[in-house]
Amino acid sequence: FxxxxxxxxxxxxTPRNPWDAENHRAPGGSSAGAGVSLHEGSAMVAFGTDTGGSVRIPASLTGNVGIKTSKGRxxxxxIVPLSSTFDTPGILTKSVADAVFAFEAIDAKSRHSTAKITIKDKSNITLGVTTDYFWDKCQDDIGEVVENTIAELSNAGFKTQPVALPEAHEAVEVMAGGIIAASEGYEFLASELPDWLKTLHPYVAARMNTGGESSTFDYLTALRRVQRLWQRADAQLAEVDVLATPTIPVTPPIISEVEDPETYRxxxxxxxxxxxxxxxxNLCGITIPVGLDKAGMPVGLQLLSRLHNEETLLAVALAVEVVIGTPAERLGKPPLGGSL
Structure with a gap:
């Protein structure tokens, strides 16, 4: 769900992650088949909804590009809703160039504009770099790949600027508590599809039931906390084009190793x-493949930008791809890939 x-x-x-021929690893979700479909050749553009990463995660873990649009864009x-606060549609593609092409075809604002998204001049790009939250849980090998990529971009002419974003920790803490998304998702199911509640997988049901058990006070308190953080984060990112971070801090697990509920959680x-x-x-974002970790699994660079700043986000992403190459050039072919 x-x-x-x-x-x-x-x-x-569960679809098989094409980057491991020996083990059945997680493909990333919740748009689990989306990234895999690009490699097997059944899609050139895959669609998903990103509530907490459900476009960027499968894109990153399968070595593809994934865009999370701004809320309301x-x-x-x-779309069957999970969270009216956090749900955002997005797309997965095999390159940034493909992502921009698809975005401009889908996006109403772009279709009615004569201006096209083009590569931003490297010397006019400022990457925000933070040393806090986004790196705290990052594996050393993944962190090294992303740090080396940021250094590569800096050497190519991108500007970098330190950015403190303490709001990230608090905002994720509130979201991870599950009250907002679970309450909104539970309300929709209970009102529109009550029979579905009986068929949810136990892992999903356990999280969804949190919403049914939460009070209105708890829901509104959590919602107002994150809304206050939106304004602060927007101000923190005002002087940079994008914030550059690792997309996923860990290697995707082997499916058999996360069968225990606590390990899965x-x-x-x-x-x-x-x-x-x-x-x-409340940001927009994109993930771009930048290398492989020690297990041979793709590593993504996440670029985050302010609300409704997709044009700048994608122009920067195009400039990044010019420097580091397309995913196919950067990563090569996955062992189980078909069309890449």
Whole structure:
């Protein structure tokens, strides 16, 4: 029910991450088949909804590009909601260039504008770099890949600027508490699809039931906390074009190693930890493949920008791709890939 970052699906079988030929690793979720579909050639553009990372996570873990749009940028009409506060539609593609092409075709504002998104001049790009929250849980090998990429961009002419974003920790803490998303998701199901509540997987049901048990006071308190943080985060990012961070701080787990509910919960929260900041701080974002970790799994660079700043975000992402190459050039072919 779009409520998990690993992409494990006991109902329809979990898609296999194409970057590990020996082990069945998590493909990332909740748009679990989206990233895999790009590699097998069944899609050139895949769609998903990003409530806490459900577009960026499967994109990053399968070595693809994934865009999380700003809240309200694209309509959510026709999408089964999980959280009216955090849900945002997004797309996954095999390159930034493809992502920009698809974005401009879908985006109403872009379709009615004569201005096109083009590569931003490197000398006019400022990358915000933080040393706090986004790196706290990061594996050394993943952190090294992302740090080296930021250094590579700096050497190519990108400007870098330190940014303190303490709001990320608090915002993710509130979101991870589950009250906002679970309350909104539970209310929708109870009102519109009550029979679905009986069919949810136990992992999803446990999180969803938190919403049914929460008080109005708890819900509104959590909502107002994150809304106050939105304003502070927007001000912190005012002097940079994007904030550059690792997308996922850990290697995707082998499916058999997260069958225990507690192990699953811990792995799921680690996987979501960096992407949730984008949703809980009301930002737009993109993930770009930048290398492989020690297990041979893709590592993503996450770029976050202020609300409704997609044009700048994508112009910067295009400039990044010019420097580091496309995902196919940077990572090569996955062992189980078909079309990449």
């Amino acid at each position: 779009a409520f998990g970052g690993l992409g494990i699906n006991p109902h329809w079988v 694209w309509s959510t009409d026709g 811990n792995s799921n929260m680690l996987t979501l930890s960096n992407t949730m900041a984008g949703n809980s701080l």
